[in-house]
Amino acid sequence: xEFDFDVHKIFLEPITKLDCTLNPSRRPLISSGEAQKQIVTxxxxxxxxxxxxxxxxxxxxxxxxxxxxxxxxxxxxxxTPKTAGRGAVIGFLKxxxxxxxxxxxxxxxxxxxxxxxxxxxxHESLQxxxxxxxxxxxxxxxxxxxxxxxxxxxxxxxxLSFLRKHYNLRSTIPxxxxxxxxxxxxxxxxALL
Ligand code: ACO
Numbered sequence: 001x002e003f004d005f006d007v008h009k010i011f012l013e014p015i016t017k018l019d020c021t022l023n024p025s026r027r028p029l030i031s032s033g034e035a036q037k038q039i040v041t042x043x044x045x046x047x048x049x050x051x052x053x054x055x056x057x058x059x060x061x062x063x064x065x066x067x068x069x070x071x072x073x074x075x076x077x078x079x080t081p082k083t084a085g086r087g088a089v090i091g092f093l094k095x096x097x098x099x100x101x102x103x104x105x106x107x108x109x110x111x112x113x114x115x116x117x118x119x120x121x122x123h124e125s126l127q128x129x130x131x132x133x134x135x136x137x138x139x140x141x142x143x144x145x146x147x148x149x150x151x152x153x154x155x156x157x158x159x160l161s162f163l164r165k166h167y168n169l170r171s172t173i174p175x176x177x178x179x180x181x182x183x184x185x186x187x188x189x190x191a192l193l
Contacts, residue, residue, distance in 0.1 A: 007087035018073045050121035071096035091122035114151040148184030
């Protein structure tokens with residue numbers, strides 16, 4: 001995903017983490033007003049592409065949604081010489097804590113606030129090259145969480161296959177909402193829930 005501005009000037013790291021302030025931890029190389037405008041454009045555009053890829057009626061990731069929620073957005077940029085000019089964005093991953101009722105193995109409702117995977121997208125032209133894994137691994141380290149402790153909001157088939165392949169997450173604990181949780185969700189948590 002290329003833009004008519006230089007993404008290397010707003011995102012200084014290969015992966016940039018944003019919260020509701022939309023301020024990267026490393027200060028952009030352009031004025032903060034201009035940087036905010038460009039970051040808004042990036043988030044809105046990648047959010048639209050993700051929605052299209054998942055056939056959602058409307059984007060679930062946008063700058064305005066980021067500003068009004070306590071979500072974390074991880075954006076992966078292309079650091080290869082091929083896009084050295086203005087750079088490009090490869091994809092993103094959005095996570096956030098949500099209050100949920102999660103069914104345990106016996107079918108009892110447990111009130112929980114797990115970290116949830118809310119949106120995940122790698123540009124079509126770059127899928128199956130390991131970029132999703134790179135982004136996901138970075139997020140796990142940054143959030144200090146094990147993959148089996150996550151709840152996943154309506155995972156696509158591609159994402160289920162990704163979780164099976166990279167994290168051996170196969171068996172799910174059946175739920176009555178749109179979230180998917182895997183075996184191990186209730187085991188060895190630092191803080192439940
Ligand atoms: N068909 C089936 N499985 C796929 C596909 C595909 N087209 N693309 C990726 N995968 C899975 C497979 O397990 C694949 O391993 P394989 O090639 O050996 O079969 C594995 O992911 C590859 O791993 P990565 O290269 O690290 O993953 P990638 O960079 O492709 O990112 C992602 C995975 C984010 C799911 C990407 O495919 C994508 O953006 N898909 C479209 C959008 C989407 O479905 N997002 C998830 C929505 S649900 C949610 O966000 C909560």
